[in-house]
Amino acid sequence: MNIKLEQQMIKLPLVHPFETSFGIQKDKYAVIIKLTDDEGNVGWGETIADEYPGYSYETKETVWLIQRDFLIPQFLTKFDHDFPEIADVYSAFQHVRGHNFAKTGLEAAYWSLRADRERKSLGQYYGSTKNEIPTGVSIGIQESIKELISRIEFFVDQGYKRIKMKIKPGWDITVVKEVRDVYPDIPIMVDANSAYSLKDKDKTIMRSLDRFDLMMIEQPLAFDDMLDHKLLQSEIETPICLDESIHSVNHAIQAINYDCARIINIKPARVGGYSKAIEIAENLGSGKVWLGGMLETGIGRMHNLFVQARDEYSIPGDTSGSNRYFERDIINPQVTVNKNGTISLPKGKNLGVEVDEEFIKQKQTRYAEYRR
Secondary structure (H helix, E strand, O other): OOEEEEEEEEEEEEEEEEEEOOEEEEEEEEEEEEEEEOOOOEEEEEEEOOOOOOOOOOOHHHHHHHHHHHHHHHHHHOOOOOOOOHHHHHHHHOOOOOOHHHHHHHHHHHHHHHHHHOOOEHHHHHOOOOOEEEEEEEEOOOOOHHHHHHHHHHHHHOOOOEEEEEOEOOEOHHHHHHHHHHOOOOOEEEEOOOOOOOOHHHHHHHHHHHHHOOOOEEOOOOOOOOHHHHHHHOOOOOOEEEOOOOOOHHHHHHHHHOOOOOEEEEOHHHHOOHHHHHHHHHHHOOOOEEEOOOOOOHHHHHHHHHHHOOOOOOOOEOOOOHHHOOOOOOEEOOOOOOOOOEEEOOOOOEOOOEEOHHHHHHOEEEEEEEEO
């Protein structure tokens, strides 16, 4: 089988800077993978490509290099004869430890190509059962509480059903109280991105958050920890949600079984791909998982939506509308939020949308082509 793989790094400006405890992000980088077989069928995948190693050790430079030098050569060998199975795809990656972001972009493109070849919706491979999903929004740290409340009002008016607020030391209890006073009934969660510890002053802050009826506190402690989270969970009522600590199916199961967390934020790129995200959801069940976001462009956004349309994903995720992040996305039509706070899933084959290849070329900062 002849196969062509195109690796394209793009840069899109964000419509609003996104601040977390890591820093401020003004632009979105992504490595877009396009697969084309000898019959002209096409698959699209998106590789998360951060500019600096904050959330993860992986960056736009590492994902490009790891894909180019290690993953892509092995991945393409799996197309030597017949169309590969997902087990073949994972076997191509087995000698590379870690680098889940780099692997996920290739796996996503494989699923998309398979859907295109068989004239099926990507949702049929991901187990989608819903026509629309409830959606939430993640709001970064703002310059003032007044500005934060204004941002929340903007998204509530658009119909978003859940608000996630970033917190850090000095931007926590007072901020949450002010927001809860204005919005006493809306579901709210907070995300600390590992900004706290088990020091007494930090534990006092965590216990104080209990009174605000939060859905969860996401990743309050170290990015690579589970045991300290277990100790903290035993002292607070609000469910802890783990994000950065979870890199595999086993991590997720252990975290729940040992009460290190009561909810898992599944980011497919972090856990090694969409098949792994589905496996975690199948093992943990409804109410224990939700799908987080990494400011994906429309390609990654569509993959995420089809996973969120599974039955296990009852908690609104972070897959918001395209206009939350970009003036113009790389797909047509762009992802939009309905007035009732849901996103409708397209019914066509593959991603169900058209990829705007001309716009991708305009935003391209690097390109490579590989053939088998």
